[in-house]
Amino acid sequence: MNILVDMSGIEKHFPGVHALKSVQFELREGEVHALMGENGAGKSTLMKILSGVYTRDGGSVQVMGQDVDFAGPREAQDAGVGIIHQELSLMNDLTVAQNIFIGREPRNFLGILDEVLLNKNAKDIFEKMNVGMDVGAEVGTMTIAKQQMVEIAKALSYNSKILIMDEPTAALNDTEIQELFRIIDQLKADGVGIVYISHKMDEIKQISDRVTVMRDGEFVGVRDSKDTSIEDIISMMVGRDLELETEQKPDTSDNMTALEVKNLNRGKFVKNVSFSLKKGEILGFAGLMGAGRTEVARVIFGADRLESGEIFIDGEQKFIDTPSKAVEAGIGYLSEDRKHFGLVLGMDVRTNISLASIARFGSSLGILNEAKISKTATDFISKLDIRTPSEKQEVKLLSGGNQQKVVIAKWLLRDCDILIFDEPTRGVDVGAKSEIYKILRDLAASGKAIIVISSELPEILRLSHRIAVMCEGNLTGFLPANSSQEEIMRLATATMQSSNNKNNQISEMSS
Template sequence: MSELVRMEGIDKSFPGVHALKSVDFELRPAEVHALMGENGAGKSTLMKVLSGIYQPDSGRVLVDAQEVSIRTPKTAQDLGIGIIHQELALMHDLTVAQNVWIGREPRLSLGRLDEAKLNADTAAIFAGMNIRMDPRTPVAGLTIARQQMVEIAKALSYRSRVLIMDEPTAALNDAEISELFTIIRRLKDEGVGIIYISHKMDEIKRISDRVTVMRDGARVGTVQAEETPISKIISMMVGRELKDETVVIPDLSAAETALEVRGIRRGKELKDISFDLKKGEILGFAGLMGAGRTELARAIFGAEPIEAGEIFVQGKPVRITSPADAVRVGIGYLSEDRKHFGLALGMDVRANIAMASLPRYADAIGRIDEPALGSIAAEYIAKLNIRTPGDRQEVRLLSGGNQQKVVIAKWLLRDCDVLIFDEPTRGIDVGAKAEIYRLLNELASAGKAIIVISSELPEVLRLSHRIAVMCEGRLTGILPGGAEQEKIMELATQRQDRSMRGRSNHG
């Protein structure tokens, strides 16, 4: 079969990092080719070479069997190669059509914008995708899923025959994912070749034809998606077999209560929520998007105000009106958006680990004890197996899984008794996920009280000793660990509490 793209012997190094080691990759017309590997495996670097962001140190790229030199992203676009990054790059103040054609807008005489043609050309692209969207709609008013469609339309406006999609479903719900997959299948039917990067195994099996796995900058192999078990793909990614551990639910009947929440309310987001959390317990929060789980976590942490309700820590009432108050009483919060709320990306690993505990390492006039900080950073790098060249490495250069471990290290150093993990493994590969799971279980075994919020139901089931379910701002029930998925979804889709409102017994 003819190939749209062929990459041969691609090699790329950065200071201290051999990112790509003679990598081969090919893409056929009308194919969805999944590119998989742990964070730091080289997937994004390889795609940045193909899209003209990086230049390879050696190797060659062929498009339609002709060797090409892709010096810039514009060169890639001219060759019909489009890329949709995980973090969408749209201008929210502009309309859909203006975003699709930005910098290439049709003009009338005297340079005036031809809005009629702009909107008509955009509408034609959407018609080809078989989706309805008004080109005049401001992007700011669109859901993430709809913004994703705008990015695809923008790529197709360059007549892209190769479409690179990097974690396209990271922020989508099930219905939106189905809509995206319908678009992908339609593009495939029209002969477009799609390179699909994702950590979600079920998606790979549903949408891809072939899977290429990378590890440590090298290509491990290419397999047929339909014929290859997920366990085989995972072992190719991590270089070992990952065992699916069954959650062990400890007897917490005699354990002390670490956190008690009573009657928290705020507008339509939080409606009279009460629960407790024991020392040594992992309490999972399940629910659909918009259920109010993150809003509840931010309210407990003082990042959002509450209208009514009480919070008790270690049995004592506490007043939390800011994150500083929460930290002072021993509550740590790992945000779902670690890059914006958990890390200072331009600072190094050492500074990020010490960020919540700096006063401990400063003298009376504010001078920081750098040797002490270096020693403690080294301790946590080793304890959490953070893969970094050293504690002076900028955090932005670490993989997602290692960035998450840095955030965890920050709160462990602060020695918080209650830890809230919001989407702890979002955007993290299966190997790093397994390490985060192990770490959470170790923290619980050491007596930490842990809340885990996750949109992935298998993750909630794998980690939780009890499962709290929310729907439209209400706590609709608390189930024992290992509960049936059907029961969880029943509670996640009902408006009013039923018999399981509030707390369930431990044991």
């Protein structure tokens, strides 16, 4: 079997981070090679080097036997390396065909765009893939699954022999995933080598031929998938056997109610949501992507306007239509998208920590007491163990876990009684993860009322005192802390099942 990619001794440094330490990776013709590792293990960095987005600091890369040194994604593409990013990079207002051939449009002898040939070429690719597709449709109007097919077609249009897929199933439902797997099988048969990055263990078992595991920027090992158990892969990823959570969860049912919401409504993502939250309680919000958990958090926080519903804090009704009112009422929201909504990346640690409580540092004329800001920031840096050279470091230079701690510090300083954590450990490495868990538990123990939204079920089960589950904008039920993943999944798909049943009934009636 031919070797398509051979990377060895790959080194990469970022400011303050040794991201890749002598990493190796090999991809053969016609194989699906899973690349596994916790967030921050270096998978994406490695693949960005292979696809020409980053240049390496050391080591060698061979593509189809040739030493290569890509200066940019374009060169990698020309050499047959295609990448499908987790966040799709298509132009929504252009058609499928226009997207696929952007920059390479066929032209007639007058130099005018030949749309007919363009559409025909696009159609040919989809026919080869065995996928039905309206190549004249605007990409923005299509489902994520369809858009992904467009990305794959685009990669194939460059005759890519090597295809990197970064969490391709993250936003797909089961039928769409099976369709994707069918296409992957077909590509394999054509001799394409596929690097498959995913966190979903069952998928890895189902689709991959080999697995390479990385941890903390290092190569841990490569195994044949069929001879390796899921447990083995996990312990390679984590570096130890997963210990079972034995921590006793406190009983908070007699505590005072900190937050109560009744019949919250907004659009299709928040439908008649009611729940209450006690002081000292961690309420986990579970659900699939798009279930409406973030949307519920945003209406409670006033980031989006409520259409109807009531919010009570400490028993008193509050009208919250802006974040500033929410903060005044004692609610803090830590967004799932730290970089866009939680931090001002270009500003330093101290400014970010002080941002929500800056009035405290100003005189009556609004003149800032810089020394006090620095002092407060350094206090939090040591309290939360934020790893930064100084409080004057720009936050964009910190790692994900430390950035998250800066956001937490911001809200602790504001002294909010109700804290909503939306995906608190996204993009955070394993070590920092358990530190953040400890911070959350300590906060709850000190009497804060906490909501944790997470898509990782183990995280929900590990942290929550009680679990709320959402599906398609509805709160489908509450579960106790000792529930199983299956019970959560049943509630997380509850309304989908009933609506599927309904659809079936309708189709039965019409037939």
